[in-house]
Amino acid sequence: MVTRKEVALQAGVSESTVTRVMNGGYVSPSVREKVAKVIEEMNYRPNLFAQGLRTKRTYQIACIVPSIDNPFYGEVMQGIEEVAIEHGYVLSMYSSRVVNKSPGRSFFSGRNDAVILLSPGESRGWLLRDLWEAHMPLATFWDWETEAPSPSVSVDLRIGMQAAVEHLVSLGHRDIGYIGYMNPARAETDRNPRLTGFKESMAAHGLRTHPDQFQYTADRGSLDAGYHGVEELVGKFPGLSAIVTSNDLLAFGAIRWLEEHGIHVPEDISVVGCDDIAYSALSNPPLTTIAIPKREVGNHLMNLVLSLIESRKSHHDGSEHIQVPIELVVRSSTAVKRTNTE
Amino acid sequence: MVTRKEVALQAGVSESTVTRVMNGGYVSPSVREKVAKVIEEMNYRPNLFAQGLRTKRTYQIACIVPSIDNPFYGEVMQGIEEVAIEHGYVLSMYSSRVVNKSPGRSFFSGRNDAVILLSPGESRGWLLRDLWEAHMPLATFWDWETEAPSPSVSVDLRIGMQAAVEHLVSLGHRDIGYIGYMNPARAETDRNPRLTGFKESMAAHGLRTHPDQFQYTADRGSLDAGYHGVEELVGKFPGLSAIVTSNDLLAFGAIRWLEEHGIHVPEDISVVGCDDIAYSALSNPPLTTIAIPKREVGNHLMNLVLSLIESRKSHHDGSEHIQVPIELVVRSSTAVKRTNTE
């Protein structure tokens, strides 16, 4: 590895001068040129550790994502990366699962200038506290409950769900099921906006709901959960003509189970998802879903931590919240309720 | 932030002793206990930069992935993370796209102890050279060409493709199309194992192939590419009864286009994918595909760089290659060739 010292020696100047050339200080044009050439030739790169040791900046942002195999988060990550790169930052990645069971908990600080928390779920408790104590700049993507504990970007899923129900009702559906994640530990205290939106909207249309219409999943949203979720749901509430799910993966899993059991989507049952991952437009049938602008969410998140870092404050003093608009995109997994002729 | 110095002061010992307690050196039990308690109380964490500056170890591994939104790579990443965590390493993530257009190219070294390169494509050229020059330990996941330039884990897609063709032929198909990625710049020189396997197997069954049976995509594998790919393919070679694609996303895109045009899968055309991402088992129809054990690939990759790091050598001296077995999993996107009654 080539150090600043060597460059200085080679160029016949002091180390300080090399630093000035690197960081744009006062250097006479002639010297600057000479040094720059040596730097180029020797392919000199400042040592990030030495640099970090002095400046306390790492130019690295930690992203904590639940289940990286959900393409949704992949797309958000891309959004984050786009603006990160632009500002000379790189990303480190941790999946919630390992964060949760990690022995050394606060392994973010020291290595990262800030952390971005995507859909904080189980981790919420101690993680947020840890981060707080470490004065770590923090931004979250918040699609849960109504209030975020830090600068955040969020989407109003309450509205989203309302749009979904509205759509379904306009197609003649009245018996609508719901499949979604629910932390069993906090079942009753949770202010889950999707659930709230769903219930509110049902009520607004004069539709009563029975507990059996709801199927809660233990994991945050996966194909399997959807697959087994509908199974239970239609088992305990057979009359359904439509189902709303809290994410696309759930919807796909559900659709599969239904098809396997001769229940066709959308002919027999309409299904609407949430997220609008890339696949949803090309699935069979193409999925009606609540579209979240994922890249944009990522962009905002990164900008948020950027400004946090710039202003050298952590999230404690007055949190900024950005609400990105979402919309229902209607495709082919929903259709008018079929008139039962049985 | 609490430093070693402060701990030493508080515990009434020297800084060296604190270090020994941290790193398991010779310390009398009584002192060790005392110091440990202080460390605990003050919640002391060694500064990674200072540490890295001395030891030149970062305990961070860079992963370069093409299109993070392909769930395939997400699953491989999980595999990597599993063993990384176990050994106290964390991951940083770069998507090839940004790596490719990044100004400061060798931004891995100094920050990472090693890099894992997933499906090096376009980046191959300069990136590999850069890494080499930086003496950076490197492992690649290599599903392309036959020889990897570094320790690597690979899958024998030639065999995989043969199995796919075999399967199709046994179902009575003779006119089989191929959709896959091909770097236009190296079209003829590329030793693409999938393509090779496909052609060989076709030949082995006495099936002649026409250039029009092949559809090359510019991107590495996406829904869109598959969607537009089939369109062109069936346009120029209408007689197809089966299609092999070089990844599942391509297959799904293709299936969608076909369905939209009244061509049913598998009744009219059989489609086989490659990768077996989670979704493939639950898609509609469930996809026949070549299954790659993604977690395992990730595990191997991380173990590879781990041993590289341990032995303090980069990849230059004798590369280890691990070949993970793959297999065709037959689901419902393939069926016996329908006898044309038109």
Place this chain on the structure above:
DNA sequence: TTGAAAGCGATACCAC
């Protein structure tokens, strides 16, 4: 405009 020197917070080798 340039150079010297004091740290940043750890490690590792050396005495004691």
Place this chain on the structure above:
DNA sequence: GTGGTATCGCTTTCAA
């Protein structure tokens, strides 16, 4: 067993 100290490569005053 324990403490002192040089050192890692850089940034940042402060003089010159």
